[in-house]
Amino acid sequence: xxxxxxxxxxxxxxxxxxxxxxxxxxxxxxxxxxxxxxxxxxxxxxxxxxxxxxxxxxxxxxxxxxxxxxxxxxxxxxxxxxxxxxxxxxxxxxxxxxxxxxxxxxxxxxxxxxxxxxxxxxxxxxxxxxxxxxxxxxxxxxxxxxxxxxxxxxxxxxxxxxxxxxxxxxxxxxxxxxxxxxxxxxxxxxxxxxxxxxxxxxxxxxxxxxxxxxxxxxxxxxxxxxxxxxxxxxxxxxxxxxxxxxxxxxxxxxxxxxxxxxxxxxxxxxxxxxxxxxxxxxxxxxxxxxxxxxxxxxxxxxxxxxxxxxxxxxxxxxxxxxxxxxxxxxxxxxxxxxxxxxxxxxxxxxxxxxxxxxxxxxxxxxxxxxxxxxxxxxxxxxxxxxxxxxxxxxxxxxxxxxxxxxxxxxxxxxxxxxxxxxxxxxxxxxxxxxx
Amino acid sequence: xxxxxxxxxxxxxxxxxxxxxxxxxxxxxxxxxxxxxxxxxxxxxxxxxxxxxxxxxxxxxxxxxxxxxxxxxxxxxxxxxxxxxxxxxxxxxxxxxxxxxxxxxxxxxxxxxxxxxxxxxxxxxxxxxxxxxxxxxxxxxxxxxxxxxxxxxxxxxxxxxxxxxxxxxxxxxxxxxxxxxxxxxxxxxxxxxxxxxxxxxxxxxxxxxxxxxxxxxxxxxxxxxxxxxxxxxxxxxxxxxxxxxxxxxxxxxxxxxxxxxxxxxxxxxxxxxxxxxxxxxxxxxxxxxxxxxxxxxxxxxxxxxxxxxxxxxxxxxxxxxxxxxxxxxxxxxxxxxxxxxxxxxxxxxxxxxxxxxxxxxxxxxxxxxxxxxxxxxxxxxxxxxxxxxxxxxxxxxxxxxxxxxxxxxxxxxx
Numbered sequence: 092x093x094x095x096x097x098x099x100x101x102x103x104x105x106x107x108x109x110x111x112x113x114x115x116x117x118x119x120x121x122x123x124x125x126x127x128x129x130x131x132x133x134x135x136x137x138x139x140x141x142x143x144x145x146x147x148x149x150x151x152x153x154x155x156x157x158x159x160x161x162x163x164x165x166x167x168x169x170x171x172x173x174x175x176x177x178x179x180x181x182x183x184x185x186x187x188x189x190x191x192x193x194x195x196x197x198x199x200x201x202x203x204x205x206x207x208x209x210x211x212x213x214x215x216x217x218x219x220x221x222x223x224x225x226x227x228x229x230x231x232x233x234x235x236x237x238x239x240x241x242x243x244x245x246x247x248x249x250x251x252x253x254x255x256x257x258x259x260x261x262x263x264x265x266x267x268x269x270x271x272x273x274x275x276x277x278x279x280x281x282x283x284x285x286x287x288x289x290x291x292x293x294x295x296x297x298x299x300x301x302x303x304x305x306x307x308x309x310x311x312x313x314x315x316x317x318x319x320x321x322x323x324x325x326x327x328x329x330x331x332x333x334x335x336x337x338x339x340x341x342x343x344x345x346x347x348x349x350x351x352x353x354x355x356x357x358x359x360x361x362x363x364x365x366x367x368x369x370x371x372x373x374x375x376x377x378x379x380x381x382x383x384x385x386x387x388x389x390x391x392x393x394x395x396x397x398x399x400x401x402x403x404x405x406x407x408x409x410x411x412x413x414x415x416x417x418x419x420x421x422x423x424x425x426x427x428x429x430x431x432x433x434x435x436x437x438x439x440x441x442x443x444x445x446x447x448x449x450x451x452x453x454x455x456x457x458x459x460x461x462x463x464x465x466x467x468x469x470x471x472x473x474x475x476x477x478x479x480x481x482x483x484x485x486x487x488x489x490x491x492x493x494x495x496x497x498x499x500x501x502x503x504x505x506x507x508x509x510x511x512x513x514x515x516x517x518x519x520x521x522x523x524x525x526x
Numbered sequence: 527x528x529x530x531x532x533x534x535x536x537x538x539x540x541x542x543x544x545x546x547x548x549x550x551x552x553x554x555x556x557x558x559x560x561x562x563x564x565x566x567x568x569x570x571x572x573x574x575x576x577x578x579x580x581x582x583x584x585x586x587x588x589x590x591x592x593x594x595x596x597x598x599x600x601x602x603x604x605x606x607x608x609x610x611x612x613x614x615x616x617x618x619x620x621x622x623x624x625x626x627x628x629x630x631x632x633x634x635x636x637x638x639x640x641x642x643x644x645x646x647x648x649x650x651x652x653x654x655x656x657x658x659x660x661x662x663x664x665x666x667x668x669x670x671x672x673x674x675x676x677x678x679x680x681x682x683x684x685x686x687x688x689x690x691x692x693x694x695x696x697x698x699x700x701x702x703x704x705x706x707x708x709x710x711x712x713x714x715x716x717x718x719x720x721x722x723x724x725x726x727x728x729x730x731x732x733x734x735x736x737x738x739x740x741x742x743x744x745x746x747x748x749x750x751x752x753x754x755x756x757x758x759x760x761x762x763x764x765x766x767x768x769x770x771x772x773x774x775x776x777x778x779x780x781x782x783x784x785x786x787x788x789x790x791x792x793x794x795x796x797x798x799x800x801x802x803x804x805x806x807x808x809x810x811x812x813x814x815x816x817x818x819x820x821x822x823x824x825x826x827x828x829x830x831x832x833x834x835x836x837x838x839x840x841x842x843x844x845x846x847x848x849x850x851x852x853x854x855x856x857x858x859x860x861x862x863x864x865x866x867x868x869x870x871x872x873x874x875x876x877x878x879x880x881x882x883x884x885x886x887x888x889x890x891x892x893x894x895x896x897x898x899x900x901x902x903x904x905x906x907x908x909x910x911x912x913x914x915x916x917x918x919x920x921x922x923x924x925x926x927x928x929x930x931x932x933x934x935x936x937x938x939x940x
Contacts, residue, residue: 191864390771393530
């Protein structure tokens with residue numbers, strides 16, 4: 092584990108839609124003191140703004156280290172990636188990574204492919220291919236080399252690598268191009284590079300170029316990692332919390348995800364882009380998603396949408412949302428929740444409450460009157476009992492740790508349930524820095 | 527509790543079973559879940575009736591069967607029946623390629639205890655006893671997890687709530703039935719064996735009773751190419767509930783509104799002894815049904831719109847106790863086995879190229895464990911007749927022996 096310095100240390104949780112930040116003084120290593128804390132909903136307050144607020148609040152301090160646990164890259168999971176990623180492949184193997192399951196999302200544009208034949212490849216050919224690529228997408232700046240040692244000579248592989256380095260491409264080399272899962276992983280590294288760089292550049296811009304940025308990946312904080320590793324950062328961190336509690340299963344609930352975590356490590360990640368090698372401990376997403384819309388379906392029945400809505404503009408309780416989401420239905424239950432209050436400071440105002448009530452009133456009354464008609468109260472109860480049932484099923488009726496700031500939505504109170512009370516990400520993160 | 531909450535509980539109970547049905551003691555279907563490409567909705571109901579009649583399942587019992595000639599689907603498709611309450615039964619299916627023999631209705635567990643006699647004959651004496659034990663115990667554990675949730679089971683087993691739910695689903699059917707066109711439409715398909723499947727779809731309302739009927743009268747008699755009626759029915763029911771957008775409400779109330787007329791011993795009603803053509807015929811009949819529904823409901827109905835079967839190819843590379851499947855259906859391809867086979871150096875891929883217009887695959891077999899390349903489904907493919915070759919020779923449906931060094935080539939056009 093990393094050794095904390097005496098300078099204040101930042102612990103940051105960067106979710107898909109929010110950031111929770113804490114600054115800790117490590118003068119007393121046994122009990123670090125929290126100097127500052129702030130949580131923001133990113134569609135409303137930018138990450139850069141949060142960092143600047145932190146800097147302003149502690150104007151005397153210099154920050155040497157930041158420790159991050161993140162789910163920020165999960166926002167990519169619904170997207171086809173690699174619009175600016177070029178693939179260099181052996182002739183006859185074009186887009187092979189996407190052929191074994193066409194239901195998966197793509198990781199690269201199918202036209203941005205340069206086919207290589209060992210006998211005919213030359214700098215001239217690469218130049219003309221590059222010209223073609225730039226006509227298709229002038230912003231192409233990342234390239235993934237998928238050149239098998241058996242099919243392309245070392246000299247040609249070096250020539251190709253150097254050619255694209257010279258052309259100022261960010262080059263990603265897939266070490267095992269015959270393994271399609273490895274190819275996907277390399278493409279994901281390239282496709283998510285921009286998002287990772289976005290985080291890093293904002294931190295460096297605000298806290299200085301020298302700040303040491305540590306991400307939780309594969310059981311510890313690291314400064315060097317491949318992008319794919321931080322896709323499992325949060326679940327891996329939570330699994331380590333479970334291990335501390337000597338439990339095998341955990342359920343984590345915040346406003347952007349309800350999910351099950353287990354301590355059992357899986358070596359293949361069945362990602363939205365297809366399977367790829369990655370150790371992870373995510374078990375399943377619980378239903379419904381807190382950002383799923385509550386609406387009238389094709390039968391005019393109150394129903395919960397299958398897929399979550401975008402995080403922008405957010406729920407009605409955030410102030411700008413126009414569609415009632417699952418999380419809005421629980422506004423009154425969460426009125427006293429400090430985590431929710433800090434993210435959504437206006438959630439308890441009369442105006443927001445009225446807006447939410449109006450939305451649900453319209454939905455309730457808009458239903459077709461039949462035996463399936465339901466009310467918001469009944470729906471909430473169904474959701475809560477459903478969560479409890481799912482948690483029991485995933486944990487195989489064994490003991491389970493409830494984590495996260497919205498854990499109280501789950502009505503489980505048996506001896507098998509351990510609650511990590513007062514869950515606050517920066518505090519949990521700093522505990523691991525102390526170890 | 528209202529019907530919406532009951533429905534939610536049904537979904538929770540079925541969550542761990544991608545292919546399952548729930549029925550009550552009277553055999554009335556409460557809910558069904560068919561997320562796989564092989565649809566067994568009514569097959570499972572047939573199995574339940576057989577097991578109920580001959581073996582009288584009680585809570586904590588677990589039964590299994592697969593016999594495709596008597597209610598099952600295929601040898602490798604094992605169908606399980608468990609009573610989680612005297613008034614609530616779970617029927618589900620799972621594939622297990624270690625099984626290539628018939629299993630009649632058999633009690634695996636009785637009162638939560640292994641049936642030693644059955645276990646000895648079915649599992650212990652098998653050369654894959656370890657894997658089979660793991661497989662069957664895993665299936666049993668799924669039921670144990672459900673039984674560990676007594677409140678949920680108790681609620682779902684209440685006859686009163688079941689009646690409310692069945693009535694609610696009937697209301698939903700009637701609402702959705704009214705939103706689609708009434709009338710009839712028919713079409714036919716000439717099978718690769720030059721037989722005819724004729725299907726007439728009718729939706730009508732008579733004396734306030736709304737009914738859908740699917741009539742296969744005048745379809746060819748079974749020769750060598752045929753499938754069981756429940757297999758065909760399963761596919762048809764799935765198409766209907768998708769079209770009427772009532773997937774989440776499939777229950778006995780809806781099944782009772784669907785009348786399927788299948789002449790005895792026809793191509794679409796006679797069970798095959800190993801279910802050899804089940805998927806192919808289920809797919810063809812489902813597409814016929816879809817065509818009729820689309821044509822009947824089309825605003826710009828074309829009188830001459832002929833039925834055209836979708837391109838579909840399922841192949842299996844068979845090794846001892848292992849099947850490696852590759853499925854192609856129009857623009858969809860699922861080849862989950864290719865990657866592990868490359869990693870194990872069991873095959874060498876010579877070409878694997880996906881373009882906007884199609885897919886080319888060519889691989890050479892490197893290990894002696896493979897003995898057969900089986901073409902299980904081959905439908906349509908009108909665009910390209912030479913899409914499947916073994917060592918450069920075109921191959922058709924059926925089993926084709928393979929050996930080390932053989933090359934399989936697929937040229938699939940979208």
